[in-house]
Amino acid sequence: MGVVVREQRLAGLRWLVVSGPRRDAFRALGETARADVRAVEEGMPEREALRRRIGTAEGAARLDRVVRATREQHPLEWAELEALAEGAGVAFDDLLLANLRGDLGTGDGTGCSDLIWRGEHSFVAHNEDGAPALDGRLMLLTLVLDGLAPVTVQWYPGFLPANAFTATGHGLVWGINHLQVARPVPGGAGRHFVARAMQQAPTLDAALEHLRTRPGAGGFSYALGECATGRVVVAETAGGRTALVEAMPAEPLHWHTNHLRHLPDALDTADAGSSADSLGRHEESLARGRALESLSADGPEPSGAWFLNALTGAPLPHGVHRTATGGDPLMTLCTAVADLTADRVLVRGTRGDTAELPLSDFVRGIAPGA
Incomplete structure:
Protein backbone atom coordinates (compact mmCIF):
# COMPACT_ATOMS: atom_id res chain seq x y z
CA MET A 1 0.00 0.00 0.00
CA GLY A 2 1.33 3.45 -0.89
CA VAL A 3 1.61 6.68 1.06
CA VAL A 4 -1.42 8.88 1.64
CA VAL A 5 -1.01 12.53 2.64
CA ARG A 6 -4.13 14.31 3.80
CA GLU A 7 -4.34 17.98 4.76
CA GLN A 8 -6.78 19.73 7.09
CA ARG A 9 -6.79 22.57 9.60
CA LEU A 10 -7.29 22.90 13.34
CA ALA A 11 -7.34 26.12 15.40
CA GLY A 12 -5.88 28.04 12.46
CA LEU A 13 -2.98 25.59 12.10
CA ARG A 14 -2.14 23.49 9.07
CA TRP A 15 -2.54 19.79 9.92
CA LEU A 16 -0.93 17.06 7.80
CA VAL A 17 -1.89 13.40 8.23
CA VAL A 18 0.58 11.00 6.62
CA SER A 19 0.09 7.24 6.44
CA GLY A 20 2.02 4.40 4.83
CA PRO A 21 5.45 2.75 4.99
CA ARG A 22 7.88 4.57 7.27
CA ARG A 23 10.61 5.75 4.90
CA ASP A 24 8.22 6.43 2.02
CA ALA A 25 5.99 8.45 4.34
CA PHE A 26 8.87 10.70 5.40
CA ARG A 27 9.92 11.23 1.80
CA ALA A 28 6.35 12.22 0.94
CA LEU A 29 6.23 14.50 3.98
CA GLY A 30 9.36 16.27 2.73
CA GLU A 31 7.81 16.69 -0.73
CA THR A 32 4.55 18.04 0.69
CA ALA A 33 6.23 20.52 3.05
CA ARG A 34 9.18 21.35 0.78
CA ALA A 35 8.69 25.13 0.83
CA ASP A 36 8.27 25.16 4.62
CA VAL A 37 11.32 22.93 5.21
CA ARG A 38 13.49 25.26 3.15
CA ALA A 39 12.09 28.40 4.77
CA VAL A 40 12.62 27.08 8.31
CA GLU A 41 16.14 25.86 7.49
CA GLU A 42 17.18 29.14 5.85
CA GLY A 43 15.65 31.27 8.60
CA MET A 44 17.06 29.39 11.59
CA PRO A 45 18.80 32.05 13.74
CA GLU A 46 21.35 29.57 15.15
CA ARG A 47 22.52 28.49 11.69
CA GLU A 48 25.65 30.63 11.38
CA ALA A 49 26.70 30.07 15.00
CA LEU A 50 26.45 26.33 14.44
CA ARG A 51 28.59 26.50 11.32
CA ARG A 52 31.21 28.54 13.15
CA ARG A 53 31.14 26.05 15.99
CA ILE A 54 31.81 23.00 13.84
CA GLY A 55 34.52 24.97 12.01
CA THR A 56 36.72 24.67 15.10
CA ALA A 57 38.66 21.52 15.97
CA GLU A 58 36.78 21.10 19.25
CA GLY A 59 33.41 21.69 17.60
CA ALA A 60 34.12 19.28 14.75
CA ALA A 61 35.20 16.57 17.19
CA ARG A 62 32.06 17.08 19.28
CA LEU A 63 29.86 16.91 16.19
CA ASP A 64 31.58 13.71 15.09
CA ARG A 65 30.92 12.07 18.47
CA VAL A 66 27.24 13.01 18.46
CA VAL A 67 26.78 11.94 14.83
CA ARG A 68 28.36 8.53 15.44
CA ALA A 69 26.29 7.93 18.57
CA THR A 70 23.08 9.02 16.85
CA ARG A 71 23.59 6.87 13.77
CA GLU A 72 24.48 3.81 15.88
CA GLN A 73 21.78 4.17 18.53
CA HIS A 74 18.88 5.44 16.39
CA PRO A 75 19.24 4.09 12.84
CA LEU A 76 15.49 4.13 12.14
CA GLU A 77 15.11 7.78 13.13
CA TRP A 78 18.30 8.61 11.19
CA ALA A 79 16.69 7.04 8.09
CA GLU A 80 13.55 9.14 8.66
CA LEU A 81 15.58 12.34 8.52
CA GLU A 82 17.40 11.13 5.41
CA ALA A 83 14.06 10.47 3.69
CA LEU A 84 12.70 13.85 4.80
CA ALA A 85 15.74 15.60 3.28
CA GLU A 86 15.36 13.63 0.04
CA GLY A 87 11.71 14.57 -0.30
CA ALA A 88 12.34 18.24 0.50
CA GLY A 89 15.32 18.42 -1.88
CA VAL A 90 17.68 19.79 0.76
CA ALA A 91 21.10 18.62 1.90
CA PHE A 92 20.90 15.97 4.61
CA ASP A 93 23.92 17.43 6.43
CA ASP A 94 22.13 20.76 6.75
CA LEU A 95 19.04 19.16 8.30
CA LEU A 96 21.20 16.98 10.53
CA LEU A 97 23.09 19.99 11.89
CA ALA A 98 19.82 21.79 12.59
CA ASN A 99 18.48 18.76 14.45
CA LEU A 100 21.67 18.57 16.55
CA ARG A 101 21.76 22.27 17.42
CA GLY A 102 21.10 21.62 21.13
CA ASP A 103 23.65 18.81 21.37
CA LEU A 104 26.85 20.71 20.58
CA GLY A 105 27.15 23.07 23.55
CA THR A 106 26.01 26.12 21.59
CA GLY A 107 23.15 28.42 22.56
CA ASP A 108 19.64 27.37 21.52
CA GLY A 109 17.54 30.21 22.82
CA THR A 110 14.73 29.70 25.30
CA GLY A 111 10.99 29.30 25.17
CA CYS A 112 8.12 26.94 26.04
CA LEU A 138 4.66 25.38 12.78
CA MET A 139 1.98 22.82 12.03
CA LEU A 140 0.31 19.73 13.40
CA LEU A 141 1.50 16.41 12.00
CA THR A 142 -0.05 12.98 12.42
CA LEU A 143 1.99 9.92 11.45
CA VAL A 144 0.08 6.68 10.90
CA LEU A 145 2.98 4.48 9.86
CA ASP A 146 2.79 0.80 9.02
CA GLY A 147 3.34 -1.36 12.10
CA LEU A 148 3.64 1.58 14.51
CA ALA A 149 1.31 3.28 16.96
CA PRO A 150 -0.01 6.57 15.54
CA VAL A 151 1.37 9.83 16.87
CA THR A 152 0.40 13.50 16.54
CA VAL A 153 2.93 16.24 17.21
Whole structure:
Protein backbone atom coordinates (compact mmCIF):
# COMPACT_ATOMS: atom_id res chain seq x y z
CA MET A 1 0.00 0.00 0.00
CA GLY A 2 1.33 3.45 -0.89
CA VAL A 3 1.61 6.68 1.06
CA VAL A 4 -1.42 8.88 1.64
CA VAL A 5 -1.01 12.53 2.64
CA ARG A 6 -4.13 14.31 3.80
CA GLU A 7 -4.34 17.98 4.76
CA GLN A 8 -6.78 19.73 7.09
CA ARG A 9 -6.79 22.57 9.60
CA LEU A 10 -7.29 22.90 13.34
CA ALA A 11 -7.34 26.12 15.40
CA GLY A 12 -5.88 28.04 12.46
CA LEU A 13 -2.98 25.59 12.10
CA ARG A 14 -2.14 23.49 9.07
CA TRP A 15 -2.54 19.79 9.92
CA LEU A 16 -0.93 17.06 7.80
CA VAL A 17 -1.89 13.40 8.23
CA VAL A 18 0.58 11.00 6.62
CA SER A 19 0.09 7.24 6.44
CA GLY A 20 2.02 4.40 4.83
CA PRO A 21 5.45 2.75 4.99
CA ARG A 22 7.88 4.57 7.27
CA ARG A 23 10.61 5.75 4.90
CA ASP A 24 8.22 6.43 2.02
CA ALA A 25 5.99 8.45 4.34
CA PHE A 26 8.87 10.70 5.40
CA ARG A 27 9.92 11.23 1.80
CA ALA A 28 6.35 12.22 0.94
CA LEU A 29 6.23 14.50 3.98
CA GLY A 30 9.36 16.27 2.73
CA GLU A 31 7.81 16.69 -0.73
CA THR A 32 4.55 18.04 0.69
CA ALA A 33 6.23 20.52 3.05
CA ARG A 34 9.18 21.35 0.78
CA ALA A 35 8.69 25.13 0.83
CA ASP A 36 8.27 25.16 4.62
CA VAL A 37 11.32 22.93 5.21
CA ARG A 38 13.49 25.26 3.15
CA ALA A 39 12.09 28.40 4.77
CA VAL A 40 12.62 27.08 8.31
CA GLU A 41 16.14 25.86 7.49
CA GLU A 42 17.18 29.14 5.85
CA GLY A 43 15.65 31.27 8.60
CA MET A 44 17.06 29.39 11.59
CA PRO A 45 18.80 32.05 13.74
CA GLU A 46 21.35 29.57 15.15
CA ARG A 47 22.52 28.49 11.69
CA GLU A 48 25.65 30.63 11.38
CA ALA A 49 26.70 30.07 15.00
CA LEU A 50 26.45 26.33 14.44
CA ARG A 51 28.59 26.50 11.32
CA ARG A 52 31.21 28.54 13.15
CA ARG A 53 31.14 26.05 15.99
CA ILE A 54 31.81 23.00 13.84
CA GLY A 55 34.52 24.97 12.01
CA THR A 56 36.72 24.67 15.10
CA ALA A 57 38.66 21.52 15.97
CA GLU A 58 36.78 21.10 19.25
CA GLY A 59 33.41 21.69 17.60
CA ALA A 60 34.12 19.28 14.75
CA ALA A 61 35.20 16.57 17.19
CA ARG A 62 32.06 17.08 19.28
CA LEU A 63 29.86 16.91 16.19
CA ASP A 64 31.58 13.71 15.09
CA ARG A 65 30.92 12.07 18.47
CA VAL A 66 27.24 13.01 18.46
CA VAL A 67 26.78 11.94 14.83
CA ARG A 68 28.36 8.53 15.44
CA ALA A 69 26.29 7.93 18.57
CA THR A 70 23.08 9.02 16.85
CA ARG A 71 23.59 6.87 13.77
CA GLU A 72 24.48 3.81 15.88
CA GLN A 73 21.78 4.17 18.53
CA HIS A 74 18.88 5.44 16.39
CA PRO A 75 19.24 4.09 12.84
CA LEU A 76 15.49 4.13 12.14
CA GLU A 77 15.11 7.78 13.13
CA TRP A 78 18.30 8.61 11.19
CA ALA A 79 16.69 7.04 8.09
CA GLU A 80 13.55 9.14 8.66
CA LEU A 81 15.58 12.34 8.52
CA GLU A 82 17.40 11.13 5.41
CA ALA A 83 14.06 10.47 3.69
CA LEU A 84 12.70 13.85 4.80
CA ALA A 85 15.74 15.60 3.28
CA GLU A 86 15.36 13.63 0.04
CA GLY A 87 11.71 14.57 -0.30
CA ALA A 88 12.34 18.24 0.50
CA GLY A 89 15.32 18.42 -1.88
CA VAL A 90 17.68 19.79 0.76
CA ALA A 91 21.10 18.62 1.90
CA PHE A 92 20.90 15.97 4.61
CA ASP A 93 23.92 17.43 6.43
CA ASP A 94 22.13 20.76 6.75
CA LEU A 95 19.04 19.16 8.30
CA LEU A 96 21.20 16.98 10.53
CA LEU A 97 23.09 19.99 11.89
CA ALA A 98 19.82 21.79 12.59
CA ASN A 99 18.48 18.76 14.45
CA LEU A 100 21.67 18.57 16.55
CA ARG A 101 21.76 22.27 17.42
CA GLY A 102 21.10 21.62 21.13
CA ASP A 103 23.65 18.81 21.37
CA LEU A 104 26.85 20.71 20.58
CA GLY A 105 27.15 23.07 23.55
CA THR A 106 26.01 26.12 21.59
CA GLY A 107 23.15 28.42 22.56
CA ASP A 108 19.64 27.37 21.52
CA GLY A 109 17.54 30.21 22.82
CA THR A 110 14.73 29.70 25.30
CA GLY A 111 10.99 29.30 25.17
CA CYS A 112 8.12 26.94 26.04
CA SER A 113 6.32 26.34 29.33
CA ASP A 114 4.62 23.23 30.74
CA LEU A 115 2.08 22.44 33.45
CA ILE A 116 0.99 19.05 34.81
CA TRP A 117 -1.84 18.29 37.24
CA ARG A 118 -2.87 15.14 39.13
CA GLY A 119 -6.22 15.28 40.86
CA GLU A 120 -9.63 13.86 39.97
CA HIS A 121 -8.50 14.56 36.41
CA SER A 122 -4.95 14.56 35.07
CA PHE A 123 -3.71 17.29 32.71
CA VAL A 124 -0.65 18.00 30.57
CA ALA A 125 -0.48 21.54 29.18
CA HIS A 126 2.18 23.01 26.88
CA ASN A 127 3.03 26.39 25.34
CA GLU A 128 5.14 26.07 22.20
CA ASP A 129 7.13 29.30 21.82
CA GLY A 130 9.23 30.21 18.80
CA ALA A 131 10.46 33.00 16.56
CA PRO A 132 7.80 35.11 14.79
CA ALA A 133 9.25 33.93 11.46
CA LEU A 134 7.88 30.48 12.33
CA ASP A 135 4.31 31.75 12.64
CA GLY A 136 2.45 29.91 9.90
CA ARG A 137 5.26 27.35 9.57
CA LEU A 138 4.66 25.38 12.78
CA MET A 139 1.98 22.82 12.03
CA LEU A 140 0.31 19.73 13.40
CA LEU A 141 1.50 16.41 12.00
CA THR A 142 -0.05 12.98 12.42
CA LEU A 143 1.99 9.92 11.45
CA VAL A 144 0.08 6.68 10.90
CA LEU A 145 2.98 4.48 9.86
CA ASP A 146 2.79 0.80 9.02
CA GLY A 147 3.34 -1.36 12.10
CA LEU A 148 3.64 1.58 14.51
CA ALA A 149 1.31 3.28 16.96
CA PRO A 150 -0.01 6.57 15.54
CA VAL A 151 1.37 9.83 16.87
CA THR A 152 0.40 13.50 16.54
CA VAL A 153 2.93 16.24 17.21
CA GLN A 154 3.48 19.95 16.84
CA TRP A 155 6.00 19.97 13.98
CA TYR A 156 8.65 22.37 12.72
CA PRO A 157 9.29 21.42 9.07
CA GLY A 158 12.83 20.13 8.61
CA PHE A 159 13.08 18.72 12.12
CA LEU A 160 12.32 15.24 13.30
CA PRO A 161 8.75 15.38 14.65
CA ALA A 162 9.87 15.13 18.24
CA ASN A 163 10.74 18.35 20.04
CA ALA A 164 7.37 19.85 21.01
CA PHE A 165 3.92 18.63 22.17
CA THR A 166 3.32 14.92 21.45
CA ALA A 167 0.39 12.53 21.84
CA THR A 168 0.73 8.83 21.01
CA GLY A 169 -1.51 5.90 20.25
CA HIS A 170 -0.20 4.20 23.40
CA GLY A 171 -2.01 6.82 25.49
CA LEU A 172 1.02 8.92 26.38
CA VAL A 173 1.15 12.73 26.14
CA TRP A 174 4.06 15.07 26.74
CA GLY A 175 5.44 18.54 26.20
CA ILE A 176 9.16 19.21 25.74
CA ASN A 177 11.24 22.21 26.78
CA HIS A 178 14.82 23.01 25.77
CA LEU A 179 17.47 22.81 28.50
CA GLN A 180 20.84 24.33 27.68
CA VAL A 181 23.76 21.97 28.37
CA ALA A 182 27.25 23.44 28.38
CA ARG A 183 28.99 20.06 28.34
CA PRO A 184 27.11 17.56 26.15
CA VAL A 185 27.32 13.91 27.16
CA PRO A 186 30.16 12.01 25.45
CA GLY A 187 28.52 9.15 23.61
CA GLY A 188 25.07 10.72 23.85
CA ALA A 189 22.87 10.74 20.76
CA GLY A 190 21.00 13.74 19.40
CA ARG A 191 18.18 14.62 21.78
CA HIS A 192 15.60 14.91 18.94
CA PHE A 193 16.38 11.32 17.95
CA VAL A 194 15.99 10.13 21.54
CA ALA A 195 12.61 11.88 21.80
CA ARG A 196 11.39 10.56 18.45
CA ALA A 197 12.28 6.97 19.40
CA MET A 198 10.40 7.37 22.69
CA GLN A 199 7.13 7.87 20.82
CA GLN A 200 6.70 4.10 20.52
CA ALA A 201 7.07 3.51 24.27
CA PRO A 202 4.05 1.41 25.34
CA THR A 203 3.78 2.82 28.88
CA LEU A 204 4.89 5.76 30.98
CA ASP A 205 7.36 3.56 32.84
CA ALA A 206 8.84 2.40 29.54
CA ALA A 207 9.21 6.02 28.41
CA LEU A 208 10.98 6.98 31.64
CA GLU A 209 13.29 3.97 31.35
CA HIS A 210 14.06 5.05 27.78
CA LEU A 211 15.15 8.47 29.05
CA ARG A 212 17.26 6.97 31.82
CA THR A 213 19.07 4.47 29.60
CA ARG A 214 19.33 6.37 26.28
CA PRO A 215 20.60 9.83 27.27
CA GLY A 216 20.71 12.57 24.70
CA ALA A 217 23.87 14.63 24.33
CA GLY A 218 21.91 17.82 25.03
CA GLY A 219 19.07 18.51 27.45
CA PHE A 220 15.27 18.42 27.44
CA SER A 221 12.62 18.55 30.11
CA TYR A 222 9.54 16.42 29.54
CA ALA A 223 6.08 16.90 31.07
CA LEU A 224 4.60 13.43 30.61
CA GLY A 225 1.21 11.92 31.29
CA GLU A 226 -0.41 8.50 30.86
CA CYS A 227 -4.10 8.24 30.06
CA ALA A 228 -4.58 4.72 31.42
CA THR A 229 -3.31 5.49 34.93
CA GLY A 230 -3.58 9.27 35.20
CA ARG A 231 0.06 9.48 36.26
CA VAL A 232 1.88 12.71 35.36
CA VAL A 233 5.62 13.24 35.69
CA VAL A 234 8.21 15.90 34.93
CA ALA A 235 11.53 14.47 33.75
CA GLU A 236 14.68 16.55 33.43
CA THR A 237 17.38 15.04 31.22
CA ALA A 238 20.72 16.84 30.99
CA GLY A 239 24.39 15.97 31.18
CA GLY A 240 23.65 12.25 31.21
CA ARG A 241 21.50 12.68 34.33
CA THR A 242 17.75 12.22 34.73
CA ALA A 243 15.57 13.61 37.53
CA LEU A 244 11.90 12.68 37.93
CA VAL A 245 9.14 14.43 39.85
CA GLU A 246 5.70 12.82 39.87
CA ALA A 247 2.69 14.96 40.75
CA MET A 248 0.38 13.57 43.43
CA PRO A 249 -3.10 14.67 44.60
CA ALA A 250 -1.56 16.17 47.75
CA GLU A 251 0.56 18.48 45.56
CA PRO A 252 -1.21 18.24 42.22
CA LEU A 253 0.36 21.10 40.22
CA HIS A 254 3.88 21.14 38.81
CA TRP A 255 5.55 23.32 36.18
CA HIS A 256 8.65 23.54 34.04
CA THR A 257 10.24 26.15 31.77
CA ASN A 258 13.81 26.22 30.38
CA HIS A 259 16.10 25.95 33.38
CA LEU A 260 17.09 23.10 35.67
CA ARG A 261 14.87 22.62 38.70
CA HIS A 262 15.59 19.12 39.96
CA LEU A 263 19.04 17.95 38.93
CA PRO A 264 21.42 18.62 41.83
CA ASP A 265 24.37 20.03 39.88
CA ALA A 266 24.57 23.08 37.61
CA LEU A 267 24.80 21.69 34.09
CA ASP A 268 23.31 24.49 32.06
CA THR A 269 25.20 27.25 30.28
CA ALA A 270 24.03 30.07 32.50
CA ASP A 271 25.49 28.44 35.59
CA ALA A 272 28.66 27.56 33.68
CA GLY A 273 29.72 31.18 33.30
CA SER A 274 28.41 31.72 29.80
CA SER A 275 27.56 34.88 27.89
CA ALA A 276 25.38 37.75 29.06
CA ASP A 277 22.86 36.73 26.41
CA SER A 278 22.63 33.23 27.85
CA LEU A 279 22.28 34.65 31.35
CA GLY A 280 19.45 36.90 30.12
CA ARG A 281 17.59 33.93 28.65
CA HIS A 282 18.10 32.04 31.90
CA GLU A 283 16.58 34.95 33.83
CA GLU A 284 13.63 35.05 31.44
CA SER A 285 12.98 31.36 32.09
CA LEU A 286 13.17 31.97 35.84
CA ALA A 287 10.63 34.78 35.47
CA ARG A 288 8.20 32.48 33.67
CA GLY A 289 8.75 29.95 36.43
CA ARG A 290 7.80 32.54 39.04
CA ALA A 291 4.61 33.32 37.12
CA LEU A 292 3.65 29.63 37.02
CA GLU A 293 4.62 29.16 40.67
CA SER A 294 2.09 31.85 41.63
CA LEU A 295 -0.83 30.02 39.99
CA SER A 296 -3.70 29.02 42.21
CA ALA A 297 -6.46 26.80 40.86
CA ASP A 298 -10.03 27.91 41.54
CA GLY A 299 -11.71 25.26 43.66
CA PRO A 300 -10.46 21.70 44.09
CA GLU A 301 -10.31 20.79 40.39
CA PRO A 302 -9.41 23.10 37.48
CA SER A 303 -10.76 22.65 33.96
CA GLY A 304 -8.97 22.51 30.63
CA ALA A 305 -10.04 26.12 30.10
CA TRP A 306 -8.24 27.08 33.33
CA PHE A 307 -4.98 25.63 32.02
CA LEU A 308 -5.48 27.33 28.67
CA ASN A 309 -5.94 30.67 30.40
CA ALA A 310 -2.95 30.01 32.68
CA LEU A 311 -0.71 29.62 29.62
CA THR A 312 -2.22 32.25 27.31
CA GLY A 313 -3.97 34.77 29.55
CA ALA A 314 -1.11 37.25 30.04
CA PRO A 315 2.57 37.88 29.28
CA LEU A 316 5.26 38.39 31.90
CA PRO A 317 5.26 39.26 34.74
CA HIS A 318 1.73 37.94 35.30
CA GLY A 319 1.75 35.05 32.83
CA VAL A 320 3.85 33.10 30.34
CA HIS A 321 2.17 33.95 27.04
CA ARG A 322 4.79 35.31 24.63
CA THR A 323 3.92 38.04 22.14
CA ALA A 324 7.22 39.06 20.44
CA THR A 325 6.73 42.59 21.80
CA GLY A 326 8.50 44.71 24.41
CA GLY A 327 11.87 43.19 23.63
CA ASP A 328 10.70 39.57 23.77
CA PRO A 329 12.07 37.83 20.64
CA LEU A 330 9.58 34.94 20.77
CA MET A 331 5.85 34.36 20.48
CA THR A 332 3.55 31.54 21.58
CA LEU A 333 2.87 29.65 18.36
CA CYS A 334 0.54 26.98 19.75
CA THR A 335 -0.92 25.91 23.09
CA ALA A 336 -2.22 22.41 23.83
CA VAL A 337 -4.04 21.20 26.95
CA ALA A 338 -4.75 17.48 27.29
CA ASP A 339 -7.28 16.19 29.82
CA LEU A 340 -6.04 12.62 30.11
CA THR A 341 -9.00 11.50 32.21
CA ALA A 342 -11.76 12.86 29.98
CA ASP A 343 -10.04 12.04 26.66
CA ARG A 344 -10.12 15.69 25.55
CA VAL A 345 -7.58 18.10 24.10
CA LEU A 346 -7.75 21.85 23.59
CA VAL A 347 -5.58 23.43 20.89
CA ARG A 348 -5.10 27.19 20.43
CA GLY A 349 -3.24 28.86 17.57
CA THR A 350 -1.38 32.16 17.51
CA ARG A 351 -4.46 34.24 16.76
CA GLY A 352 -6.61 32.79 19.51
CA ASP A 353 -8.48 30.25 17.37
CA THR A 354 -9.32 27.36 19.68
CA ALA A 355 -10.56 23.85 18.99
CA GLU A 356 -11.57 21.03 21.33
CA LEU A 357 -11.79 17.39 20.34
CA PRO A 358 -11.30 13.88 21.75
CA LEU A 359 -7.64 13.25 22.48
CA SER A 360 -8.00 9.81 20.86
CA ASP A 361 -9.21 11.47 17.63
CA PHE A 362 -6.37 13.99 17.75
CA VAL A 363 -3.82 11.17 17.97
CA ARG A 364 -5.26 9.50 14.86
CA GLY A 365 -5.59 12.69 12.84
CA ILE A 366 -9.38 12.95 12.92
CA ALA A 367 -10.51 16.59 12.90
CA PRO A 368 -13.84 17.74 14.39
CA GLY A 369 -16.65 17.07 11.95
CA ALA A 370 -14.60 14.71 9.81
